Structure formats: C-alpha cells, structure tokens
Amino acid sequence: MLARNHVDAMSRLAASIRVAAFALLTGQLAPAADSSSNRFTPEVAGYLKTFKSGGALTDSSRALTPTETLKHFKLADGLQMEVVSAEPTIRQPLNLHFDERGRLWVVQYLQYPFPAGLKVVKYDQYLRAVFDKVPPPPPNHTKGADRITILESTRGDGVFDRAKDFVSDLNIARSVVCGRGGVWILNPPYLLFYPDKNHDDIPDGPPEVALSGFGLEDTHSGANSLAWGPDGWLYGAHGSTCTADIKGVKFLGQAIWRYHPVTKEFEVFAEGGGNTYSLEFDAHGLAYSGSNYGETRGLHYAQGGAYIKNWGKHGPLINPYSFGWFEHMPSKGFPPRFPQTMIIYEGGAIPAYEGQLIAGMSLVNRVQAAKLIRDTSTWRTEDTEAIVLTDDRWFRPVDTKTGPDGAIYMADWYDSRLSHLDPNDTWDKERGRIYRLSAVGAKPAPSFNLANLSTGELIKNFSHPNKWFRQTALRIFYDRHDAKAVPTLRTLVARETGQVALEAFWAVNASGGFTEEFALGTLNHPNPFVRYWTVRLIGDGKKVSPALEEKLIALARTEADSQVRSQLASSCRRLPAADALPILRELLLRTEDVNDTHLPLLLWWAIESKCGSNRELVLNLFRQPALWQTPIVSKFIVSRLGQRFTAERSEANLVTAAQLLTLAPSAREVDELVRGMEEGLQGDAVKAVPAAMQERVAAIWASRPKTPTLISFASRLGNPDAAAAALEQLADAKSPEPFRKKLVALLAERRVAAAVPVFLELLRKEKSESFQLEVLNHLPRFGDERIPAALLELYPGLSVELRDLARSVLCSRVNWSRRLLEAVSKGALPREQVPVVNLLAIQNHHDARCDELILKHWGNLKQSSEDKNQKLADVRKLLATGTGDIAAGHAIFKQTCATCHTLFGEGGKVGPDLTGYERDNLDFLLPAIVDPSLAIREEFTAFNITTKDDESLTGFLTENQPQSVKLLDTTGHAVVIAREQIASLQATRVSLMPEGLLDGLKEQQIRDLISFLAQKK
Known part of the structure; x- marks a missing residue:
C-alpha cells in the first residue's frame, strides 16, 4: 500500500x-x-x-x-x-x-x-x-x-x-x-x-x-x-x-x-x-x-x-x-x-x-x-x-x-x-x-572516520549490520596491506562460520595472507561463500600446485552448493588445460546441474578455452566413453564441440572434428556431433576437406538415415550425392513437413539451381500453406527470372498471407521489383494491393525506373512531420467524440498488430511486447502508431542486407557469427547469409512497422483498436 x-x-x-x-x-x-x-x-x-x-x-x-x-x-x-x-x-x-x-x-x-x-x-x-x-x-x-x-x-x-x-x-x-x-x-x-x-x-x-x-x-x-x-x-x-x-x-x-x-x-x-x-x-x-x-x-x-x-x-x-x-x-x-x-x-x-x-x-x-x-x-x-x-x-x-x-x-x-x-x-x-x-524517524549517522581506526577496531565492523561499513572497512584493509593483521584475521576465518568469516577471509587477501596453505584449509570451510571465494582467488592466480589441484578435483566431485560449482567452472577457464580439465571432468559428471541456469554454458566456455592450443588434451578428455553419456555433456557439450571445430574451417580443426566423430561411442553421439558441425558449417561450404574428414563423412553417409541435418552436413563437406538426396526428399510429399522445410532452407542457402523448378512446382501444388510460405520465403536466394513470372501468374489465386509474402519476395530484387510495378502499370495487379511497406522496400534499391513508377502511381510516400502531426490531432479529436468497443478492438488487433506484437500473452514476438508499455498514455501510444520510426528500441533495430548478387533483405539480426549472420523477418522466417555473400549490411532508422496503420480503418474501428490497446488488466 x-x-x-x-x-x-x-x-x-x-x-x-x-x-x-x-x-x-x-x-x-x-x-x-x-x-x-x-x-x-x-x-x-x-x-x-x-x-x-x-x-x-x-x-x-x-x-x-x-x-x-x-x-x-x-x-x-x-x-x-x-x-x-x-x-x-x-x-x-x-x-x-x-x-x-x-x-x-x-x-x-x-x-x-x-x-x-x-x-x-x-x-x-x-x-x-x-x-x-x-x-x-x-x-x-x-x-x-x-x-x-x-x-x-x-x-x-x-x-x-x-x-x-x-x-x-x-x-x-x-x-x-x-x-x-x-x-x-x-x-x-x-x-x-x-x-x-x-x-x-x-x-x-x-x-x-x-x-x-x-x-x-x-x-x-x-x-x-x-x-x-x-x-x-x-x-x-x-x-x-x-x-x-x-x-x-x-x-x-x-x-x-x-x-x-x-x-x-x-x-x-x-x-x-x-x-x-x-x-x-x-x-x-x-x-x-x-x-x-x-x-x-x-x-x-x-x-x-x-x-x-x-x-x-x-x-x-x-x-x-x-x-x-x-x-x-x-x-x-x-x-x-x-x-x-x-x-x-x-x-x-x-x-x-x-x-x-x-x-x-x-x-x-x-x-x-x-x-x-x-x-x-x-x-x-x-x-x-x-x-x-x-x-x-x-x-x-x-x-x-x-x-x-x-x-x-x-x-x-x-x-x-x-x-x-x-x-x-x-x-x-x-x-x-x-x-x-x-x-520514518531514522536519524543521520554520527560523525566518524574509519581511516583512523586500528586493525582491531576495523575488524569490529565485519559484524556491522550495514554492508557499507563492512565494505569500507575492507577497502581500508586493502589500502593498508598490513601483513601484521594476517594472523588475527586467519584465526577469525577459522573460528567463525557466517558473514564475519567471509569478511575476514577477504581481509586476509587484502593483507597479503592468501597463500596455498591457507587456501587448502578454506576449501573445506563450512561457509559456502568462503569456499566460493577461495576458488575465485585461486582461479585469478591462473595456476595451481599439485596439492591444490587434488583438492579442487575433490571439491568438484563433492561440493553441495551450485554457486561454488559455478565458480569452479569459471575458474577452470583461467587455469592451464592440464589442471582445468580433470576438475571439469568431475563437474561434467554432476547430473544435478543439467538444468542449472548458468553451469552448462560456463562448463562449455571453460572447455572451449582449451580447444585452440590444447586440443589434444581436450580429445583425451573425450576418450572416456562414459563422459559422453552424462546429461550435461550429452545435452550441452557434444554438439558445441562439433560446432567449435567446424565454425573455423582450418585443416587442423576439421581433422579434430573427424577425430571426435571417431571417438563418439554410439550413433546418438555421432548424430549430436553432426548436428553441431552442421550448425558450424552454416553459411558456406568448405573449400578444402581433409582426407580424414572425407572418410568419416562417407562412412556416416553410408550408415545413417538421410535426415536433413545429415544431408546439410554432407553437402557442406562436398558430398556429391547430398543435393540429389535433398531434392528427392523434398519432392516426396510423404516426408515430414519439418524435414522438407529444412531442406528448402538448405537448397536455397546453397543456391542449388536445380531446386528452382522444384520450388515453383511445390508452390503450385502443395496444399500446406505453412510449407508454401517456407518455399516463398527462400525464393529470393535465387536470381532466377522464372521466379517473378511464376509469382505474378500465381498471385491472384494465393491466400492473403501468401500474397503478402509473394509481394515481399518480388520486392527483394530490383529486376523483380520492376516487374511488380510494371504489372500495376499494365492493370494486371491492382494498385491498392501494393501497400506502402512494399514500396518503401523497393525504394531501397535506389532504381530510377522503380522510383518513376512509384511516383506515377502512388505519389510521394513519406509523410511530412506536418502530416503526421495533423493525423495525431485528427485521431485525438476522433477519440474525444466517441467510445470504443474493446471486444471489437481485440479482433482488429489480431488482424493488424498481432503478427508482430504480443499483448496480454497473445501475438507474435517480432516486435516489442506491448503489455508493459504506457498504453493508457495517449501521448505515448498515438505517436508510436502514427510515426513508428520516431523511437525504435535498440533491440528492435532493423537491418538491410544487400548480397553480392543484388538480393535485398530486411529484418532483425538474431545471430552475428564470424562466418555468417541470421536475419529474422517480420513473418518470423529466419535466413542464414554467409558473410562472403554480403555486399552491405546496414542498420536502418526506419521501423519495420509501416506508417499509415490507421489509414485503412474506419473511424469507429480506430476507437475500438485504441480502446483495446489502452485497457489495463
């Protein structure tokens, strides 16, 4: 209250x-x-x-x-x-x-x-x-x-x-x-x-x-x-x-x-x-x-x-x-x-x-x-x-x-x-x-000066109820670095079990008393945060003696507190591989941490830090078949190991990847490695595949079911049969739709020319609209002129959602954009069916002919500030002269907004979740609708990518890797683009939410929509 x-x-x-x-x-x-x-x-x-x-x-x-x-x-x-x-x-x-x-x-x-x-x-x-x-x-x-x-x-x-x-x-x-x-x-x-x-x-x-x-x-x-x-x-x-x-x-x-x-x-x-x-x-x-x-x-x-x-x-x-x-x-x-x-x-x-x-x-x-x-x-x-x-x-x-x-x-x-x-x-x-x-009634603190206190007086502050006094006293211990204080402080660490023990422990370090002998004792301390900080300081030292190594291995095996185990994983990243990997092995065997929020990735990062200069020691760790079967290794580590040694495609890395495939103790682990390696290979094919990897790919190809992941993996590593297998499965209507969607993405990313007629035939005959959308989404990867002709032919018979995506596809290349606009000029496509958002995408090509046709049929697209201010005033006046119906507004929200935005748990994830915004504040809500580019949250900044073969893509960057980027468009479709294919990648200050959202609504519909958006729940 x-x-x-x-x-x-x-x-x-x-x-x-x-x-x-x-x-x-x-x-x-x-x-x-x-x-x-x-x-x-x-x-x-x-x-x-x-x-x-x-x-x-x-x-x-x-x-x-x-x-x-x-x-x-x-x-x-x-x-x-x-x-x-x-x-x-x-x-x-x-x-x-x-x-x-x-x-x-x-x-x-x-x-x-x-x-x-x-x-x-x-x-x-x-x-x-x-x-x-x-x-x-x-x-x-x-x-x-x-x-x-x-x-x-x-x-x-x-x-x-x-x-x-x-x-x-x-x-x-x-x-x-x-x-x-x-x-x-x-x-x-x-x-x-x-x-x-x-x-x-x-x-x-x-x-x-x-x-x-x-x-x-x-x-x-x-x-x-x-x-x-x-x-x-x-x-x-x-x-x-x-x-x-x-x-x-x-x-x-x-x-x-x-x-x-x-x-x-x-x-x-x-x-x-x-x-x-x-x-x-x-x-x-x-x-x-x-x-x-x-x-x-x-x-x-x-x-x-x-x-x-x-x-x-x-x-x-x-x-x-x-x-x-x-x-x-x-x-x-x-x-x-x-x-x-x-x-x-x-x-x-x-x-x-x-x-x-x-x-x-x-x-x-x-x-x-x-x-x-x-x-x-x-x-x-x-x-x-x-x-x-x-x-x-x-x-x-x-x-x-x-x-x-x-x-x-x-x-x-x-x-x-x-x-x-x-x-x-x-x-x-x-x-x-x-x-x-x-x-209420609290009084200010009396005057004091902690710097004037003796060591004994400073120590008394370790039990102060106010953390500020404890932290400031500790800072003064660091300022003084007084070795004479160490015996008293060590005694306090040994005697106490609560906060005082932890404060005294830090003060021992401040005074120069953190030694191997001291650490060997505090690794057994009953306070878990004394153990935590012992591990932390050992890791910061970046080396351990055999005695400390043995103690840390035992701690990794028996430690009951997950935050201490978390710090063990962090500290292993800082230790030499020969010392860190035996500790990591014990942590990887801990089944209770598979669902921990931090530990699995901390363990991966510690292992990864040894994969460059100590790959043989890493391989030795995975020569132990039992380790592969542990929950954390199986769920989090195996696929990432495969991805690590294929993401950077040096010969040494690919040979190591082949060795991992040999070490995998069962088909399940092979599949996990292949999944990770396929992820690491995304964006481009390997130009020179070592013989060891060729042999492993051939053996796996001959012995495993031809899943999309395996087909993609083999294709990127030069297997000559992979593309044909992909086309065969794609054309088979009995293949599961998720498999076929992955094959569409692979063939498009690899730009397999033979896929174009297959894609267009699927677009004509496929009954699943979800699958048709997937095919449409990947057509821009091909610069084939059969594509715009087919889309314009099919356009009148497509559903509303397929039409929307088909227009976006046609806008993705300058030649296709011209054909779309020429169709409007010839009367084959109604002008009203091409919204401003498509026209703005076409303008990104900076093509004189396209600009001429847009000006001819639609005039100047950009609303002036004066126009927007007038629109805001008009909407305010409209809202003041009537009330809206929340239920009717809900239906309009689902039709116009929910593709991108979530409100009250309903809707898409492309744009910001509207639930937490000041929706009842019209000074916030109306400008955000009328002028969506006015303030774009940084995590929703859109990017324009132009490829070297003149494809134009717009969306949100969801991954930014050395070899590739992943772009998510407003329909939720993701595309991976190899960096070597990118001619330009630029952020845009234009929101993917189009202007003029309210222009197509009647006055009462505007009231209804605003009433729904502004309601409190």
Missing part, C-alpha cells in the same frame, strides 16, 4: 539552499557547458537538420522546486524522503560515492553531452559520434564543466551544508571512488588516479593515467559506475554503444570490466547485458548491474559470463565460439523498462526491504523493490512494491547508493528530457537533487 508520507525536512532543506547560495556567490558553481555551435563539421550539421529525434525529449512540463518535488512523492508505508542537496550546489548529479568519513562525493556531469574541444566529424545510424581527435588527459586537456564535489553535513542533521570541489574543469567525468591513497575518476577515454596521500582533499599533483581507451562515441552510454570488488580489483560497468580498446583488450558495448591497481592488469569480467549502468556487490561479493530492458530488474554477472546483447547494434560476443549466452534475471511484476540503477539493500536500517533489490527506474519515474530468489546458481526476482512513485515527469533517479546511516541515497538528474536520441543540447543544466530515503 502506498501513502503520502513526508518528513518535516523543510528547515533542513532551507539550510542546504543557504549553503548552495553561498556556493553561487563564492564562485563554486561551474559555468554551463559550452553551447557553441562549433561542435560539428558542416556535413554533420547538415545531416542533423533532418535527423528524427525520439524518446523522452524535453517538453513543456514545469520543473518543480525541491520543496514542491517532495510533495509529489508517494512513498511506501514506513518510509520518509528528504532532500539533502539540490541546485544550485548540485546540478546534473550522475554518480555517488561515500568515503570513509561518510562524506558524499558527487559527479556533476555538466559537460554532457559534448566533450569540450572536440568536433563531431561523423554520426552513424545510432547517433554514435566519431570525433576529430582523442582528447588529452588532465592537466593538458581542454577544460570542461564537470566537477567532483564533496558534500558534508557539519551539523549532524544529515543535510549536506558544506560543499567543496576535489577537482573541477573535467571533460566527461562519469564516476568516482576513493582508495589506495587517492581518488579514482572515470573520465573516458581515461581512468585517472589523483594521489592524495594526506587526505586533505587536494590532489597531490597531476593525475596518473591508469587506463586509456574507453570510447566516447556515446557519452550517455560509456564506461561508468566504479566500485571496489571484495577481491581488491577496481570494477566498472560499460554501456552498450561505446567501444573500448584497452591494453590490447577490445570489445564493443556492454560489459563489466576490472582493473588491478597493483598489477595493472585489465580484463573483461563478464560481457553483455542491456545498456549496462550501475554496479553492485552484495554481501557475498556477487556482482549485479542494471539494464535498459523491460521485464527484469537487471543482471547477476558470473565471472566469464556472456550475456544477451543487441547483436546487430552492439556486435558479436568477444569469443565467437561462445555458442550461447545468459539472459537477464527473470522478473515477476511491473514489466515496463528500465531499471538502470540498482542496489541490493543490506543496510540494516530499513528491515522491510533488507536483502531486496531496489531499482531506480528513471523512464517511469519510479523506485521499485523486488525480492531476490535463488534460482539454481543464480537469481530471479519478484517485485514487492513501488517504494517511490511520483507524477513529476522530471524525477530521474540515475544512481542509488546505501549510505553509512543505512538510508538509500538517490541522485536525481531532474530533467523532463531523458532520451539521448537527439543531438541538440537541450538538457536542463540548472537542476539536480539528492534524496535520502529512510525509515
């Missing part, structure tokens, strides 16, 4: 505003970011004049004062909200960090969105910028407007009445943490370290460049959210639309990365996710981050994990042989996107939410609480309640932290605009707030 529950904090707020006014008078406030128009080359400036902005843009809504903002919050029972800092002291706050004195460090991101001193020379279709140069690091940089500000409450009332800048004039500063004798600032393209050994809040000198190479292409989405891990590494997140090239490690898009401040190592900890922002470690040291997806509360990142990405926009995974990925944590509850900032609340001061995930959802002006529920070796979430709601559109919680007092602190960007899809700098740079959300 929600209630208006406000605190009497106005006097405190007034004090904060007085301090802010003082800051303004004394010049502590930065000037607004440079508003010069000299940010673009003339070419880019011209391009931006026609760029269609989208998303939550600046509007006419009124900004509220901090006092007014408080009045608009609806808080869950038992909570109070206070403004602890606001403009003008703090503006555009992006990132928060509490130091060991309880002071709050704030990144004021005032330079956003344009780096000072740089000029945009190019934008891509996603508005990712290319700049004219790489900015130098401070102190030789072009000064910007960003600043790192320290806030302090001197009166003890919790309101930050003192503010000072640690450093100002920064240029795209995104995150800050203290530690290791100074301050770390993430300032892409750099990670900077400002020494401050005497802790006087004044840098000891110019910053050291710890890392260089974080991308600047998209300043809303780059590197972010520094956080110390319990292992002493400095972690950070990385957003989806920037690149990185750091110390030879290259990646594109979303990731969690880490840097070791002593060894200077940099690595990707885990890859993928949504537009990854925020980073949280729970009490067990597990890593989580927010996302821009809907129907989730974020991600739990396992070490070495690969997670879902937008494959077209953000590129493939770093490892092309991943062959799988993890999804976001499943969520039950409020579905709209997106929970970009999150914490696991373990502050001890708000018992109702202890252990819950707290997500700031800036797009919907909401803070959501959710239970974390163990789900095999990872987690899922179930929403409990919205703990903060408001009707203030400007409320944008972009960062969340637990404070020393156990309260939840939120940085509010405070702007009516949230979308980055507008190159114009219309951001409100005059406002920003920081709130404290706490239990």
Whole structure:
C-alpha cells in the first residue's frame, strides 16, 4: 500500500539552499557547458537538420522546486524522503560515492553531452559520434564543466551544508571512488588516479593515467559506475554503444570490466547485458548491474559470463565460439523498462526491504523493490512494491547508493528530457537533487572516520549490520596491506562460520595472507561463500600446485552448493588445460546441474578455452566413453564441440572434428556431433576437406538415415550425392513437413539451381500453406527470372498471407521489383494491393525506373512531420467524440498488430511486447502508431542486407557469427547469409512497422483498436 508520507525536512532543506547560495556567490558553481555551435563539421550539421529525434525529449512540463518535488512523492508505508542537496550546489548529479568519513562525493556531469574541444566529424545510424581527435588527459586537456564535489553535513542533521570541489574543469567525468591513497575518476577515454596521500582533499599533483581507451562515441552510454570488488580489483560497468580498446583488450558495448591497481592488469569480467549502468556487490561479493530492458530488474554477472546483447547494434560476443549466452534475471511484476540503477539493500536500517533489490527506474519515474530468489546458481526476482512513485515527469533517479546511516541515497538528474536520441543540447543544466530515503524517524549517522581506526577496531565492523561499513572497512584493509593483521584475521576465518568469516577471509587477501596453505584449509570451510571465494582467488592466480589441484578435483566431485560449482567452472577457464580439465571432468559428471541456469554454458566456455592450443588434451578428455553419456555433456557439450571445430574451417580443426566423430561411442553421439558441425558449417561450404574428414563423412553417409541435418552436413563437406538426396526428399510429399522445410532452407542457402523448378512446382501444388510460405520465403536466394513470372501468374489465386509474402519476395530484387510495378502499370495487379511497406522496400534499391513508377502511381510516400502531426490531432479529436468497443478492438488487433506484437500473452514476438508499455498514455501510444520510426528500441533495430548478387533483405539480426549472420523477418522466417555473400549490411532508422496503420480503418474501428490497446488488466 502506498501513502503520502513526508518528513518535516523543510528547515533542513532551507539550510542546504543557504549553503548552495553561498556556493553561487563564492564562485563554486561551474559555468554551463559550452553551447557553441562549433561542435560539428558542416556535413554533420547538415545531416542533423533532418535527423528524427525520439524518446523522452524535453517538453513543456514545469520543473518543480525541491520543496514542491517532495510533495509529489508517494512513498511506501514506513518510509520518509528528504532532500539533502539540490541546485544550485548540485546540478546534473550522475554518480555517488561515500568515503570513509561518510562524506558524499558527487559527479556533476555538466559537460554532457559534448566533450569540450572536440568536433563531431561523423554520426552513424545510432547517433554514435566519431570525433576529430582523442582528447588529452588532465592537466593538458581542454577544460570542461564537470566537477567532483564533496558534500558534508557539519551539523549532524544529515543535510549536506558544506560543499567543496576535489577537482573541477573535467571533460566527461562519469564516476568516482576513493582508495589506495587517492581518488579514482572515470573520465573516458581515461581512468585517472589523483594521489592524495594526506587526505586533505587536494590532489597531490597531476593525475596518473591508469587506463586509456574507453570510447566516447556515446557519452550517455560509456564506461561508468566504479566500485571496489571484495577481491581488491577496481570494477566498472560499460554501456552498450561505446567501444573500448584497452591494453590490447577490445570489445564493443556492454560489459563489466576490472582493473588491478597493483598489477595493472585489465580484463573483461563478464560481457553483455542491456545498456549496462550501475554496479553492485552484495554481501557475498556477487556482482549485479542494471539494464535498459523491460521485464527484469537487471543482471547477476558470473565471472566469464556472456550475456544477451543487441547483436546487430552492439556486435558479436568477444569469443565467437561462445555458442550461447545468459539472459537477464527473470522478473515477476511491473514489466515496463528500465531499471538502470540498482542496489541490493543490506543496510540494516530499513528491515522491510533488507536483502531486496531496489531499482531506480528513471523512464517511469519510479523506485521499485523486488525480492531476490535463488534460482539454481543464480537469481530471479519478484517485485514487492513501488517504494517511490511520483507524477513529476522530471524525477530521474540515475544512481542509488546505501549510505553509512543505512538510508538509500538517490541522485536525481531532474530533467523532463531523458532520451539521448537527439543531438541538440537541450538538457536542463540548472537542476539536480539528492534524496535520502529512510525509515520514518531514522536519524543521520554520527560523525566518524574509519581511516583512523586500528586493525582491531576495523575488524569490529565485519559484524556491522550495514554492508557499507563492512565494505569500507575492507577497502581500508586493502589500502593498508598490513601483513601484521594476517594472523588475527586467519584465526577469525577459522573460528567463525557466517558473514564475519567471509569478511575476514577477504581481509586476509587484502593483507597479503592468501597463500596455498591457507587456501587448502578454506576449501573445506563450512561457509559456502568462503569456499566460493577461495576458488575465485585461486582461479585469478591462473595456476595451481599439485596439492591444490587434488583438492579442487575433490571439491568438484563433492561440493553441495551450485554457486561454488559455478565458480569452479569459471575458474577452470583461467587455469592451464592440464589442471582445468580433470576438475571439469568431475563437474561434467554432476547430473544435478543439467538444468542449472548458468553451469552448462560456463562448463562449455571453460572447455572451449582449451580447444585452440590444447586440443589434444581436450580429445583425451573425450576418450572416456562414459563422459559422453552424462546429461550435461550429452545435452550441452557434444554438439558445441562439433560446432567449435567446424565454425573455423582450418585443416587442423576439421581433422579434430573427424577425430571426435571417431571417438563418439554410439550413433546418438555421432548424430549430436553432426548436428553441431552442421550448425558450424552454416553459411558456406568448405573449400578444402581433409582426407580424414572425407572418410568419416562417407562412412556416416553410408550408415545413417538421410535426415536433413545429415544431408546439410554432407553437402557442406562436398558430398556429391547430398543435393540429389535433398531434392528427392523434398519432392516426396510423404516426408515430414519439418524435414522438407529444412531442406528448402538448405537448397536455397546453397543456391542449388536445380531446386528452382522444384520450388515453383511445390508452390503450385502443395496444399500446406505453412510449407508454401517456407518455399516463398527462400525464393529470393535465387536470381532466377522464372521466379517473378511464376509469382505474378500465381498471385491472384494465393491466400492473403501468401500474397503478402509473394509481394515481399518480388520486392527483394530490383529486376523483380520492376516487374511488380510494371504489372500495376499494365492493370494486371491492382494498385491498392501494393501497400506502402512494399514500396518503401523497393525504394531501397535506389532504381530510377522503380522510383518513376512509384511516383506515377502512388505519389510521394513519406509523410511530412506536418502530416503526421495533423493525423495525431485528427485521431485525438476522433477519440474525444466517441467510445470504443474493446471486444471489437481485440479482433482488429489480431488482424493488424498481432503478427508482430504480443499483448496480454497473445501475438507474435517480432516486435516489442506491448503489455508493459504506457498504453493508457495517449501521448505515448498515438505517436508510436502514427510515426513508428520516431523511437525504435535498440533491440528492435532493423537491418538491410544487400548480397553480392543484388538480393535485398530486411529484418532483425538474431545471430552475428564470424562466418555468417541470421536475419529474422517480420513473418518470423529466419535466413542464414554467409558473410562472403554480403555486399552491405546496414542498420536502418526506419521501423519495420509501416506508417499509415490507421489509414485503412474506419473511424469507429480506430476507437475500438485504441480502446483495446489502452485497457489495463
């Protein structure tokens, strides 16, 4: 239940505003970011004049004062909200960090969105910028407007009445943490370290460049959210639309990365996710981050994990042989996107939410609480309640932290605009707030300084109910690296069994006491997370002694906790093959993990990491027949092994694939290997097949039923009988339809010319419309002029669905498009039967004759902004003058929308699921229908592919592999295209949802459809 529950904090707020006014008078406030128009080359400036902005843009809504903002919050029972800092002291706050004195460090991101001193020379279709140069690091940089500000409450009332800048004039500063004798600032393209050994809040000198190479292409989405891990590494997140090239490690898009401040190592900890922002470690040291997806509360990142990405926009995974990925944590509850900032609340001061995930959802002006529920070796979430709601559109919680007092602190960007899809700098740079959300009656923490505590006093914090004190005490242990503390800490690890044991374990590592002898003992510790972290640190060391190897093998055999087994799999990826494979063997034998969310793929990735330079050791592992029969190996590993050694078609890999076929203990395993190898071979045939593989293919061909998978496998490896077998089975109406569909795809992909007359005959005589659709979908792969003639002949007798696809096929090649348009000119095909979506596809060919015919028969296709605005006004007026019938609207939805969209569990998966959107908000719903290209979610970006033989395809990239890509069209049909066949692959800013959806509906039908879409269930 929600209630208006406000605190009497106005006097405190007034004090904060007085301090802010003082800051303004004394010049502590930065000037607004440079508003010069000299940010673009003339070419880019011209391009931006026609760029269609989208998303939550600046509007006419009124900004509220901090006092007014408080009045608009609806808080869950038992909570109070206070403004602890606001403009003008703090503006555009992006990132928060509490130091060991309880002071709050704030990144004021005032330079956003344009780096000072740089000029945009190019934008891509996603508005990712290319700049004219790489900015130098401070102190030789072009000064910007960003600043790192320290806030302090001197009166003890919790309101930050003192503010000072640690450093100002920064240029795209995104995150800050203290530690290791100074301050770390993430300032892409750099990670900077400002020494401050005497802790006087004044840098000891110019910053050291710890890392260089974080991308600047998209300043809303780059590197972010520094956080110390319990292992002493400095972690950070990385957003989806920037690149990185750091110390030879290259990646594109979303990731969690880490840097070791002593060894200077940099690595990707885990890859993928949504537009990854925020980073949280729970009490067990597990890593989580927010996302821009809907129907989730974020991600739990396992070490070495690969997670879902937008494959077209953000590129493939770093490892092309991943062959799988993890999804976001499943969520039950409020579905709209997106929970970009999150914490696991373990502050001890708000018992109702202890252990819950707290997500700031800036797009919907909401803070959501959710239970974390163990789900095999990872987690899922179930929403409990919205703990903060408001009707203030400007409320944008972009960062969340637990404070020393156990309260939840939120940085509010405070702007009516949230979308980055507008190159114009219309951001409100005059406002920003920081709130404290706490239990009713809660008091601020008294003053303290953990850095002044002795080792014994620091250890007392390991039992503190607030995780912040435990984490900060641990960070100080790492700062000190005091070997004299090790004996006391080891005794504590041995004596305790709960959280204190884990904290002391981490502190042993911080103090230099993690040795082989110590690890041999802690692998038997009763706390599973002590065992987990022992395995983790051993893996990070990348080598093991014989004694540790023996212990890890035994642990893999007997470990009861799936998260420990998960970490064993992750750590094996980091160990030498000779040490890792015996451990992996024991894990593969564990039958209980076959249905684990993470473990099967983690085990595959560990094995795959040895397949390049240690293939003989991998083969030796699979010389054990019993291993092939285990559930995980049978279900997850065998096919991927086959795919791994055929995806990259070197002679050595193909010989290894042949050896695996020889080692397979039964026909079932041979079939699984063949299935995986066929997958790996998709996209192209092998040009040189080693003799060993030829022999195995011939033996299998002679001994096995001729399934589509075997036919495809043999065909790609040069078997001369495969194509004939495919055509024979295809023509046999008694063959199962799923088999025949696979053969259609194979023959089309291989462009077997003899298949064209067979396909056309099937199209004429086949009774199954589903099969006819499959045949139609693959006809564009052939440049045969018999195809358009046959389609135009058959067109009048086809069903509505077959006609729709037939037109799309005719639009896929320029010559065929001409024939379609000529048929209209001759009166053979009614003009009204060719919708705008087909005409737009034809225009992608940029053919003068086609453009001439379109202009002649249909006029100008593109609606102007004025036309769309008028249409919006007309629809609004129409809706205001009558009511709709939901049942009738349901029927219209099924006819016009359900092919692509799901609503209330009904419909297709091509476009976004509409259930979680603000469908009752006409300001959102109507523009999305009238102008669908206005704001396209990045995971639904369409791609245009033109092949070298002039086929044009449009759809969504569902796979992005080194040898091929897979494209899914709006009918749900998938096509694999070899990369060597692709002439161009480009994302389009045009939605696959056509404009003019409402034009064919009567007025009452429009009311009915909108009533159905806008209803709440």
